[in-house]
Amino acid sequence: MSDSSTAITMPPPPSPDGMPAIRTEGLGRSFGSVHALNGFDVSLPAGEVCALVGPNGSGKTTLLLILAGLLGPDRGTASLGGINPTDHPFEVHRIVGWMPDFFGTYDDLTSFEYLELFGAAYKLPVNQRAPRARELLHLVGLEPLASSPVHTLSRGQKQRLGFARSIVHSPTILLLDEPASGLDPRARIELRDLVRRQKRDGVTVVISSHILTELEEMSDIVAFVDRGTCRGVYPLAELPSTSTMGRRYRLRALGSVEPALGALGCTWERVSDERAVVEIATEEAAADLVAQLVARSVRVVEMTPIGGGLEDAFLAMDQGGRS
């Protein structure tokens, strides 16, 4: 994308019915002298998984709290599925599931009782609560632990239970605040699968994190958040960094890489005889480099970009903001 440097205000791709699932206008919220949100404008399409990316303290949690109808904004408006969460929090709760970054569970209840309780709290009909709880335990793979007290669950299992709780009432919009923090790789993969499954069911998912690489695996679009404002919404495939910015690649070969790299005249750094880090401007250049190395009989076994596209974009934004 050639105009990606000016894409900060690029509108999101239109959703099937043309209406954004989530829209905020000029959202502002301060806590004392801290301005958590500072005129936050964003519009997120329905049915997509949207990553909310930004450093700690950039306002992601505050935004999600306002969207979940729990926190009132000082200024501006928000709407989810056309409903204003500040004026009609309970109508919003009917269609929105929310999982906070930090949450506790009622440790003396069993997993099944816990989900049953929230079925009641979301006012599911009495005869649907137990079946729904069982269905969810199956979905998140906690069936064997249905009658174990919650305090015996591991962190990853608790996270999955929390996820199940947030979708007890089959919401059409799901807000996940740092769901992957502290999870091991396996648990993250399970979480990714759960999120993907929600998307298949037509749910709009907003997922925040500062752990960028794993968001890349599960999101369709990315909204960058910095110091209380939205710095742009991009489809993941068109991230500005991947096309315009130089990236670093890890190169490894059987045998020495130095002579070939020296002859090709690119920017590189020696790691060991067989390994180097190469700086390449574009993906095309990267592909060319591999071809040239192979042509010079370098037996390349690895050529990997260092850091994800999101990570680079994030760092670029962060640096841009600070300079």
Added chain:
Amino acid sequence: MNALIRSDLKQRTRGKRWWILLALWTLLLLALLAFVRSAAVRSQQFVSIEGQLRQAREPVGPTMFGSLMLFTLILACLIVPSLTSTTINGERERGTFAVLQATMLRPWEIFFAKFFSALATTGAFLLATVPLTLWCLSEGGVDVTRVVVTYLILVLLCAVLLAVGLMTSTFLRRPALSAVASYGVVFALTLGSLIIFGLSLVTAPTEEVTIEVRRGPDFTTEQQVIGWRWLLLAPNPFVVLADAAPRREVPRDQLTFGAPDPLAAIRDGARAIRRPPEMQFGGRAEVVGPEEEPPAVWPAGMAIELALALGAGYLTIRRLRIPAHRLAPGQRVA
């Protein structure tokens, strides 16, 4: 809301801690009651029966029941505030409250669910005293109406403490602080009301009144005008309980030789302060005593208690409304 109450009770009663507390409570009251009974039997006055001096054998039921209710109230003042005084901020601290607020539950449903589950727990403690009350009934001198009304008053007084506890745990961020605040309210209502009333008498004006004497001339003396100050003592839970409990009907001129009924003693003392100044003087037997019993103190006291509970409930529900606009310093929504 019912589901929330059930799950709350499930959590309260799971684990040994709760049952140990309940057993301790019952055993302690049982021990106290047994002690009161033996003291009441021994302390009966010696009277002349058919020319011989013998110890009276009046029923000890009223003494036992009155003591049981007072002990129960004392222990309730210690235990009941702890049932709610860290409920809301405790849940906030454990991160379980925001997800509850994110459901379809309205603030009043959350409040009443927490309130009724704590009230049911209180009810279990009171239920544990029922066998002890049956023992009092079997000793005679106590009628069932008195028992039922006294228990009802106990429940209401506990409900007030529960509502206050929920309020402090909602408005104060730290559980330790809200617990202290709840017990502060208990202290203010019990000892505090007594102290404030006592101190207020220092400022009470005096009035010259004429005291009628049965044999001999009337005389005038300075008496304190207590006036409205009785209201300071009225909300005292012990006064409310003792004054509201129906009295055992004993003919006014009949002398009793049994052990005193502590509830009746508190009741008489509390009502005495509502007598007009000219009726306050009670030093000599020849003084013409008050013919009629002064008006009851408990309706005003109970009204103050209930106003406290309703106020606490209203403010708490209002504070739990979402979305939250104002947060306590340092409070996080989630």
